Amino acid sequence: MSNMKEMSGEQIRKKYLRDGMLPTIFCNGCGHGLSIDYVLWAIEELELDIDKVSFASGIGCSSRIPGYMNADGLHTTHGRALAFATGLKAAIPDNDVIVFTGDGDCTGIGGNHFIHAARRNIDMTVILLNNYIYGMTGGQLAPTAPKNSIATTAPYGNIEQAFNISELAVALGAAYVARWPISYPYQPIKSIKEGIQKKGFSLIELMSPCPTAFGRRNKLGNIEKLWDWYDNNSILVEEHDRIMDFGTDEEKAKIAGKYKIGVFQDLDKPGFIAEYGKLVDRVTAADDAKYRGDLK
């Protein structure tokens, strides 16, 4: 495995990104650009051939990312990135499929595709960039928006419960589920590496700041303030569980409403492609046994 210290950021950029597309279209202070960086470091450290990696995305800010990669990409219709990626994986099982998707794309419009891709345990890595708002269309309320947050379509505050994507994926039995704020570099890179290596569905939810649509409306317009908000509003899942089991009431009140971060699920089970291969072998063996006499 190559050592991270050996390559500079410039070398990574020249190796994997389309030079004419840069700099990125993202707003000042947006975290989405970092996810490109983390995925590239993960690919570099795993020494994957970039021609054997395909990217897919739907519609939204996050879905522009495959356009920057110097690799095969699929920019699809709204919410259907996972459906297209399923087809891509089934057609070329040797390729690693990485899906970039946003919270609106994956859970708002494409919620059912997400549920069924996780349930069927299809071998792909989903990088879900969660910014808690519909950023590209002008700040409408997303299903993941925290309670009492302000959006264009919720000017007096959000009264609905927020969608907890990672815990849904855990319940559906996805092979690998992790959530990290984008401001910590090393943990997401490690999680993306593990997710790519994992057979089966792996979800890496990255909490990405959106200063333009989310921050400005929620009194977090200052970029530093918004980035700190993510650090101060998250708690490691192990720490959370320890406090819930043994902590005092004060500690419990302190962590209420904070986002749990960390690796939620890490299972070893066969993915969809492996199961499908077994099925094909079983049926063809039965067929061969049945018709062997006739054919000879």
Added chain:
Amino acid sequence: MRKGDNLIDILEDWCKGCEICIKRCPVQALELSTELNKRGVYPPKLKENNECTFCRLCELLCPDFVISVTREEVKEVDEPKSKLIIGGVCNDI
């Protein structure tokens, strides 16, 4: 600047001015430049007194691929091998 120092290459014109690199640097090695770039923001630059510890956090946390941290290559100076000092007199041969 000493030889072998850590250098930070900055593509000034790609910087959008979020200043995350300056705020997240653990040793405060960066500061705002005094010249505007093409976008009309002040990009970061290394302070005159170079305190960079090569942690590469700014490079990893820059959303726009602006920063690249490298080490300056140390060129070994060929010193003359026999430099005899006898009785305070230096003989260069």
